[in-house]
Amino acid sequence: MLEIRNLHARVGDKEILKGIDLRVDAGEVHAVMGPNGSGKSTLAGVLAGRPEYVVTEGSVVYRGRNLLDLQPEERAREGIFLAFQYPVEIPGVNNLYFLKAALNAVRAHRGEPELDAIEFTALVRSKMSLLGMDQELLSRPVNDGFSGGEKKRNEIFQMAVLEPALAILDETDSGLDIDALKVVAGGVNALRSPDRAAVVVTHYQRLLNYIVPDQVHVLSDGRIVRSGGRGLALELEEKGYGWLAGAEDNEPARDSRLEARA
Amino acid sequence: MSTETRTIEALATQEYKYGFESDVEAETIPRGLSEDVVRRISELKGEPEWLLEWRLKAYRTWLTLEDPDWANIHHDPIDYQDIIYYAAPKRRPAPGSLDEVDPEVRRTFEKLGIPIEEQKALSGVAVDAVFDSVSVATTFRATLEKLGIIFCSFSEAVRTHPDLVRRYLGSVVPYSDNFFAALNSAVFSDGSFCYVPKGVHCPMELSTYFRINARNTGQFERTLIVADEGADVSYLEGCTAPMRDENQLHAAVVELVALDRATIKYSTVQNWYPGDKNGKGGIYNFVTKRGHCRGHDSKITWTQVETGSAITWKYPSCILQGDRSVGEFYSVAVTANYQQADTGTKMIHLGKDTRSTIVSKGISAGHGQNTYRGMVKIGRHAANARNYSQCDSLLIGDRCGAHTFPYIEIKNTSAQMEHEASTSKIGEDQIFYCRQRGLSTEDAVNMIVSGFCKQVFRELPMEFAVEAQKLLGVSLEGSVG
Ligand SMILES: Nc1ncnc2c1ncn2[C@@H]1O[C@H](COP(=O)(O)OP(=O)(O)OP(=O)(O)O)[C@@H](O)[C@H]1O
Ligand SMILES: [Mg+2]
Numbered sequence: 091m092l093e094i095r096n097l098h099a100r101v102g103d104k105e106i107l108k109g110i111d112l113r114v115d116a117g118e119v120h121a122v123m124g125p126n127g128s129g130k131s132t133l134a135g136v137l138a139g140r141p142e143y144v145v146t147e148g149s150v151v152y153r154g155r156n157l158l159d160l161q162p163e164e165r166a167r168e169g170i171f172l173a174f175q176y177p178v179e180i181p182g183v184n185n186l187y188f189l190k191a192a193l194n195a196v197r198a199h200r201g202e203p204e205l206d207a208i209e210f211t212a213l214v215r216s217k218m219s220l221l222g223m224d225q226e227l228l229s230r231p232v233n234d235g236f237s238g239g240e241k242k243r244n245e246i247f248q249m250a251v252l253e254p255a256l257a258i259l260d261e262t263d264s265g266l267d268i269d270a271l272k273v274v275a276g277g278v279n280a281l282r283s284p285d286r287a288a289v290v291v292t293h294y295q296r297l298l299n300y301i302v303p304d305q306v307h308v309l310s311d312g313r314i315v316r317s318g319g320r321g322l323a324l325e326l327e328e329k330g331y332g333w334l335a336g337a338e339d340n341e342p343a344r345d346s347r348l349e350a351r352a
Numbered sequence: 353m354s355t356e357t358r359t360i361e362a363l364a365t366q367e368y369k370y371g372f373e374s375d376v377e378a379e380t381i382p383r384g385l386s387e388d389v390v391r392r393i394s395e396l397k398g399e400p401e402w403l404l405e406w407r408l409k410a411y412r413t414w415l416t417l418e419d420p421d422w423a424n425i426h427h428d429p430i431d432y433q434d435i436i437y438y439a440a441p442k443r444r445p446a447p448g449s450l451d452e453v454d455p456e457v458r459r460t461f462e463k464l465g466i467p468i469e470e471q472k473a474l475s476g477v478a479v480d481a482v483f484d485s486v487s488v489a490t491t492f493r494a495t496l497e498k499l500g501i502i503f504c505s506f507s508e509a510v511r512t513h514p515d516l517v518r519r520y521l522g523s524v525v526p527y528s529d530n531f532f533a534a535l536n537s538a539v540f541s542d543g544s545f546c547y548v549p550k551g552v553h554c555p556m557e558l559s560t561y562f563r564i565n566a567r568n569t570g571q572f573e574r575t576l577i578v579a580d581e582g583a584d585v586s587y588l589e590g591c592t593a594p595m596r597d598e599n600q601l602h603a604a605v606v607e608l609v610a611l612d613r614a615t616i617k618y619s620t621v622q623n624w625y626p627g628d629k630n631g632k633g634g635i636y637n638f639v640t641k642r643g644h645c646r647g648h649d650s651k652i653t654w655t656q657v658e659t660g661s662a663i664t665w666k667y668p669s670c671i672l673q674g675d676r677s678v679g680e681f682y683s684v685a686v687t688a689n690y691q692q693a694d695t696g697t698k699m700i701h702l703g704k705d706t707r708s709t710i711v712s713k714g715i716s717a718g719h720g721q722n723t724y725r726g727m728v729k730i731g732r733h734a735a736n737a738r739n740y741s742q743c744d745s746l747l748i749g750d751r752c753g754a755h756t757f758p759y760i761e762i763k764n765t766s767a768q769m770e771h772e773a774s775t776s777k778i779g780e781d782q783i784f785y786c787r788q789r790g791l792s793t794e795d796a797v798n799m800i801v802s803g804f805c806k807q808v809f810r811e812l813p814m815e816f817a818v819e820a821q822k823l824l825g826v827s828l829e830g831s832v833g
Contacts, residue, residue, distance in 0.1 A: 138788050141780070166790040178785035181776065182803025188789070191799065195790035231803070248789065 091116045091287045092137075092157075092256060097148035099136050106132045108312035109148070114256070117284040121298055121323060122291045124309035125331050130291045131175050133309070134260045137289075138172040139165050152256070166192075167199035169255030173245035173262045175291075180232040185244070186214065188232050189251055196252060217250045220280065221273050238265040246277040257281060257288040263297040275300030295323040380439040380569065385432050387411060390538050393438050397507050397541070400514060410527035410537030417531045423694040424723040424755055425663050427599070427636065435601060437539045439569040480505060480544040480560045492556065501585075502547040503558055506574055509545035516547055520578050524607035524644045524671070532603040532638040532665075536572045540605070543573035548583040548614075557813050559588035562604075570601040577607070579614035581647060586617040586813055599627075599662060603638045612647030612674065617655070619812050620668075624660035631690025631719070634662025641668035645677035645703075653680040654697065655811040662691060667725065669698035672706035672734075679708040682808040687720025687752070696726035696757075701734040701767075710741040711807050716752035727759040730767040738768045746804050747777040748797070 092114040099107040106129045114120050122130055136143045137150065139162035150157040157165060180188065193213075194204040205213065218225070223243065233241050242262050249257055262274050278288055278301050290301060298306070298320065306322040307314045310331065316322065381392055390411045394404040419430070480503065496503050502513060509517050527537035544560040560575060579585050589606075602624060608616050618641075627634025637660075643652035654668035670679030681697035699708035714722035728739045745754030754775055762769070778800050786796035802809075809817050 140784055162784060162787040163790055163792055166788050172788050174785065174788075178779070178781050180782050180785070180800060180803070182806065183799050184803070188786075188799070191791055191795065192786075192789035195792075195795070199790070252789070 091118075091153060092289075093149075093151045095149045095151075097133075097136065097150060098146045099132060099143050100146055101132070101142050101144070105146070106143075106312050107136065110309075110312070110314055112307065112314065114287050114289060116287055117282075118304040119278070119282065119288045119290060119301060121301075121303040121306045122289060122309055123293065123306060123323065123326060128309045129312045130309050131260055132312075134172055134175075134258045134289070134291060137165075137258060138162060138170060163195070164199075167196050169196075171249050171252055171254030171257045173242075173249060173257065173259040175260040175262075175264070177233050177236075177241040177245050179234045179236075181234045183232050185228050185230055185232050186210075189214075189248055192248070193251060213251060217247060221247055221250055221277055223247050239267060239270050242266055243270060243273065246274050250277050250280065253281065255286050257286070258291070259288065260291045261293065262290075263292050263294060271297065272300060295327045298323050380436050383434055383436050385411075385435070385437060385539065389437055393539055393541060396438065396440075397510075399510060402518065403510060406522070406527065407538050410534050411539075413528045414531065414534035414538055417534055419531055420665075423665055423725070424721065424757075425665060425692045425694050427663055427692075430599075430601060430636065432535075436569040437572070438541050440541075480558075495556070496554075496558075499552050499555070500549040501552060501554055502545065504545055506540075506543040506545045506576065509576075513545075513547070516578070517545065517576070520576055520607065520609055521574075522607075524609060524642050525605050525640050530640060533605055533640040536574065536603045536605045536640070539570075540572045540574045543575045543604070544577075545575075546577045546585065546587065548579045548585045550580045551582040552580075553583070554585040557586050557588055559590065561590045570603065572602075573604050575604070575606040576609075577616060577618070578609045579611065579616050579650075581612040581614060583611075584615035584617075587619070588813060589618070589620045590623070599634055599636050601636050601638070602661075604640070606639070606641040606668075608641075608643035608652055610643065610645050610647060610650035610652050610674075610677075613649045614647060615651045615653075616643060617653045617813075618643070618668070620654075620656040620658070621812075622656065622658045622660050622664070625662075626660045626691050627662040627689065629689050629718075631662070634691070635660065637661035637664045637666065639664075639666040641666060642671065643669070643679070644671045645674050645679060645706075647677070648674040648703070649676045650674050651678040651680075653682070653811065655680075655682040655808065656684070656695075657805075657808070657812070658683070658685040658693060658695060661693075664691075664693040664695055666695050667697055669700065670708065671700045671702065672708065672737075673702045674706075675703040676705045676707075677703055678706070680811075681708075681710045681712070681726075682811045683712045684715070684805045684808045685713070685722055685724075686715045686717075687722045688717040690719050692721045692723075694723040694725055696724045698727040698729070699739060700727075700729045700731070701737040701739070702731045704733070704735045705737070706734055707738045708740075710739070710743075712741075712743045713805050713808055714743070714745045714754050715748065715801060715804070716745065716754050717748035718752060720752045721755070722753065723755040723757065725757045725759075727761070728769065729760075730762045730764050732763045734764050735766050736768075737764065737766070740770045742772045744773070744804065745775040746801070747775065750777075 094110050094112040097107055097110040098105065110133060124130055132143060136145060145158055190210050197204060227236065227240055227244065233244060236244060242265065245262060257278065263271055266274060275297065290303065303320060306318055306320065308316040381389065387408065390407050391404065394407055493503060525533050527534050546558055548554050562571065562573060577585065577587055608618060610616050624635035624637055625633065645652055652670050656668060658664050664685065668681060672679050679699050683695065685693045685695050687693045696712060697710055699710065710726055712724045714724055716722040722745065724743045726741065728741065730737045741758060743756050747754060756773055758771060760769065778797060782800060783793055783796050787793060
């Protein structure tokens with residue numbers, strides 16, 4: 091589904107991704123871990139087409155197409171969904187109105203008819219109960235004044251409605267209470283199917299108890315320095331990133347944020 | 353600057369769609385302004401002596417006044433001797449008959465989407481069409497006349513209802529009010545007049561559509577609307593002009609009078625030619641609009657969507673004299689390219705328990721400069737007056753500006769005032785977020801702008817909300833309410 095080869099990217103003059111190779115097949119879930127500043131969000135942003143990142147080398151093929159040729163909205167319509175590490179507030183624009191416009195843009199791209207108000211409401215209702223989403227949040231402007239956790243839930247809610255082929259979750263679990271964590275995991279697992287895939291960026295192996303990954307990758311200084319199975323995440327939690335060859339960061343993964351939020 | 357910002361700005365600075373010119377034979381008088389010109393205009397219009405006298409007093413007052421310089425706008429000095437003060441299509445119909453309207457004039461309005469034939473008109477909207485200096489057609493007059501509603505061109509009202517015109521003309525905006533009001537009073541050529549009698553609810557929207565066509569002319573129209581006791585009326589105003597390299601002056605005066613329990617809703621979609629991308633050409637829009645809540649429990653609402661003009665200078669205001677009277681001002685002002693707007697309102701509370709609401713939304717893009725200037729005055733006798741003001745600015749790109757000047761003067765301690773203000777910017781992160789969800793940049797900007805404006809748009813009558821939406825290139829669907 092997704093094949094990244096020797097991907098280099100910079101922002102301004104700073105090279106951040108220094109040769110990433112990653113292959114995600116349909117039906118798989120990949121976890122990406124790594125110390126702060128190692129380039130995880132950059133990788134997610136490059137895949138989504140964030141304009142400030144400039145790809146200097148390498149290629150990304152998504153479902154047989156050169157992904158880097160597509161505009162961000164085309165990638166979205168082709169089924170790529172990014173759950174933002176920091177979801178953006180859009181005051182004045184109603185959450186559901188926004189979501190309806192997004193869904194209809196995707197549907198139009200697929201040659202499907204727009205959903206009318208009744209069909210859309212029915213869809214929203216079913217996803218709401220699946221994710222325990224609060225009605226009140228949905229009637230507010232997009233992310234406007236939402237708490238950190240509410241924003242993350244909203245991302246997952248959007249994902250559930252849009253049903254992307256490739257979901258990229260950037261630290262969606264950070265800052266969530268344990269119930270919300272299960273909701274996020276439930277959202278991802280509900281989408282698991284032989285023709286979909288997910289890339290889950292996280293600092294905490296705990297999430298991976300709920301979303302069991304096929305592979306775990308460790309990113310450090312813009313490179314993938316280790317890939318492995320589920321066990322790698324457990325090992326990381328125990329030993330920190332320091333033990334990995336090539337990792338410069340000696341901060342243990344079990345940092346104080348983890349304790350505080352557990 | 354990033355490509356995102358450039359696309360956003362390109363969207364905000366779209367081409368002007370109403371810039372065509374019509375080939376209409378015009379009757380004009382020579383350039384320049386003098387007592388003779390004032391007399392000539394009055395004579396061309398066959399006016400009574402008292403009106404000529406009033407014009408002359410206004411002209412003499414104007415000579416003693418100076419261009420206001422306090423507004424946050426910049427332009428080369430206007431040469432008032434280089435303007436043509438009167439232009440009218442040569443072929444003119446007899447009042448009430450459309451057959452003789454110059455076909456080119458008729459086509460112009462059709463092209464603008466303002467049919468001046470009743471059978472083609474929007475149902476429920478009566479139109480007075482003003483082309484350059486004169487009113488060329490007023491629709492649905494018969495329907496309105498049955499209810500005793502007078503809706504006609506200003507010139508006609510002077511002939512047919514001189515007593516009403518004389519009683520109310522200048523009673524809200526005296527000719528000595530300000531430089532541009534004095535100029536207008538001296539040379540105004542036409543406009544709309546409306547009187548709604550006691551207890552009558554006007555069953556349709558009344559509207560005036562102003563079109564400047566002739567070159568080198570100024571447009572100076574006057575609108576006078578009187579709602580007698582218990583009457584109510586909703587009035588719409590729209591305007592466009594051809595694209596020209598030179599600036600053209602538009603200095604209008606609008607006076608509203610609401611007697612006991614009367615309600616007037618006045619809505620404007622102003623889309624005069626704004627000038628080109630480099631700030632060349634465009635209309636100078638210097639307008640005085642004021643409403644007088646003369647009677648108790650009366651209400652006046654101004655709603656404006658200002659997207660056009662190179663310069664906009666206007667402050668639709670309310671004098672809240674009647675006890676429990678209500679004044680409202682809802683405004684969206686857009687400045688793109690090199691447009692400048694200095695606009696806002698004055699709410700003058702004189703009566704007891706008077707209330708006013710101000711909602712101003714300024715949008716700046718390109719090099720646009722957008723100033724909100726508002727005054728709330730609470731008089732000594734205005735016990736328990738209340739005001740709510742909200743001024744929000746939205747910036748698109750980083751070369752534009754937004755400025756807010758609220759003035760408050762309170763002479764009665766029982767007043768309650770509430771003021772909110774905000775400035776925000778359409779951020780690239782917002783646009784990217786929308787695009788990541790599948791929306792185009794254009795849709796994203798429209799959505800954000802429309803969300804920003806919806807408090808004002810929902811005050812507009814339906815037909816105008818549609819127009820305003822088109823003007824901002826905005827899809828309102830669903831985001832309203
Ligand atoms: N727009 C930008 N301008 C300048 N530097 C940037 C920008 N975006 C990212 N960087 C830098 O690139 C590096 C990688 O950032 P990135 O956000 O990808 O890290 P991350 O792995 O997601 O970290 P975290 O775990 O803290 O979220 C950091 O040093 C960051 O400061
Ligand atoms: Mg990150």
